[in-house]
Amino acid sequence: MLDIAQYDQINPPYRLLMGPGPVNADPRITRSMAAPLIGQFDPVMTDYMNQTMALYRDIFKTTNQQTFVIDGTARAGIEAVLMSTIRPNDKVLIPVFGRFGLLLCEIAKRCRAEIYTIEMPWGQVFSPDMIEDAIKKVKPRLLLCVQGDTSTTMLQPLDEIGQICRRHGVISYVDATASIIGNPLEVDKWQLDGVSVSLQKCFSGPPGVAPITLHDNMVELIQKRKCVESGIRRDDEVDGSDEMIYSNYFDLDMIMRYWGAERINHHTEATSMLFAARESARIVLQEGLDNAIARHQINGKAMLAGLQAMDLEIFGDVSHKMNNVVGVIKPKNIDDAQLRNLMLSDFAIEIGSSFGPLKGNVWRIGTMGYNARKDCVMQTLTAFEAVLNKLGHKTKYGEALQAAWNCYSADK
């Protein structure tokens, strides 16, 4: 038995989260989670669910009816779409340009897909031609692609990809978790069939809920796999013609019928996370989606300018990086862990390390959501400069801050 008197209420220390996410939550969002619970079929609750669908249609720039949230983290959203659409032995094509492309391979493997990949070195993106050529060769049923891969900071251009897929009869899915709100995403205009995201990046919300949107193309595939739960089966219900979805929790057919007029009792919606999802979308739309993207752009530009003014090498193809995160190549004489520990312990600022081939060699610094702000950029640059100098990477003090500051003036 533990001594319960030793366990006090939750009381995290102040942190400025300037890594690749989660970032500091907008206080309006965390506050929304403190609202009282209501019953899951209370008219007020189902109205909040409908409002959330409407808000995310505007966020995704889509008219897709099937726009709602999955109760789980970003990869729950990914897995819900993949499990519900990929049948065993379905051919899928995955352009891999970082860790999160590999994650799509990993999840597709669990769905027992026949997986084909094309790969780019970390720090680069694909041209639309390269993707179209691979589609012609592989003839996949689905194309699975990441928009912004935080592991490399790269943003894959997607404006032609949906169209290419439609032309070849391929269903497209995009993981836009890291890029949405910080960079343009036009689901309908770009003809994307399925997109999933989560809140802990440019939405400034908590991790743990995953908004998704599904075009009718994808909905149709999913509905063919309908599998009725015996505990709640109605007399007139029959299963679909295609093989079942090999998950109940991620069965999007059931989840659509929970979010739709039928309101079947699939799961108990995570009320507080729904509140957070609604509030996250609401405050972005209040700011204006274009304004939010522009804010990420200018703050990302300022952070980049500041880092460059410290004679640091930037990772990857800068012309294709996301607005909201930048990769910094670690100077050889600096110890990775020592720098990040000093940033956290003496300046209360968290920046990110890296995965795979970049591990220990690249820092990732975000300017996302609530932290895509002038004061956060300049505070981070100042602390980073101080720590770099202390550990042996000498800079001309103050130039980084000034370079960033100049970006904002030039913008006016």
Added chain:
Amino acid sequence: MLDIAQYDQINPPYRLLMGPGPVNADPRITRSMAAPLIGQFDPVMTDYMNQTMALYRDIFKTTNQQTFVIDGTARAGIEAVLMSTIRPNDKVLIPVFGRFGLLLCEIAKRCRAEIYTIEMPWGQVFSPDMIEDAIKKVKPRLLLCVQGDTSTTMLQPLDEIGQICRRHGVISYVDATASIIGNPLEVDKWQLDGVSVSLQKCFSGPPGVAPITLHDNMVELIQKRKCVESGIRRDDEVDGSDEMIYSNYFDLDMIMRYWGAERINHHTEATSMLFAARESARIVLQEGLDNAIARHQINGKAMLAGLQAMDLEIFGDVSHKMNNVVGVIKPKNIDDAQLRNLMLSDFAIEIGSSFGPLKGNVWRIGTMGYNARKDCVMQTLTAFEAVLNKLGHKTKYGEALQAAWNCYSADK
């Protein structure tokens, strides 16, 4: 484009949630979710994760190292355990005595198990002998059982079941979502191998996070299915000898390595829900687990006495009902929806309807968590009596309240 000015902040109306859950959250729990976020590998965060593991070991009365939370609703906890332990064609035995037994069948089906069931009419439970006889006959690899099935209000006695399973070399799993904290659950003493729960019943927490505990017997099965994610593979890592788990999100081998010393980057822990889970366990242990169970017992007894004093028939075998919920058979002359609507609109009280064979014929009234309180019981009985009388079921006004009130005096 919607008119964002029409969307105000979250502002649910007051409700007293006296159904089968979710119930009103303890304000200390919802408040904990308003705490600022921290980074997922921040030492403060990993310390909160470790504390949460320790708190739930006391809640589950276990020394199982592998005690942590799954980011998803109650059925995410169930599916994580089932997906990670059941291989295709594994034999599973499921004693079904209500809708949530059928849910276990449904999830096991998605895992491609070979499913065997024994069934009891809704409103009854199994004797240990019946379960042992079925085990002898079927020789399953796993036994899957619900402890408290809210669909029928019944509590399956489990104190001998774990032992029976161990004797026959069967791995046992229990869904204790609806029963935990309201009724005794002794994971180690009863020799249960895996148990999952969630917060929205007697914990008075939000839905959306599922605490689980796993005995080494179960951990061993899961670890044989180890499957390394290529994006984060270390050079010395090899896959397990048994077939992979057909889900990445619910891969308990990976999730254990995220919660353990290795801290692999599986998902981004749902920070605010973790805070809620930690706070939920903390306040139960502050009250004392035995005190919390006793509180559910006396309030359940009072609610039952009040309902019986209104000449209402109670559903099922009352000697085996859960402390925290009661089923009331609807008098023939009363309209189900009309009664529940009046309760909600004029008294702000939500009670539950039912599933399957009981739909429209049984109301379910809970006395759970924050609402397992004298004032909630008496307020609910008073409102229920008023509505019943208005709709044509005549009672002797005041007797229900007095019968409930007497229970509390007798208890002193």
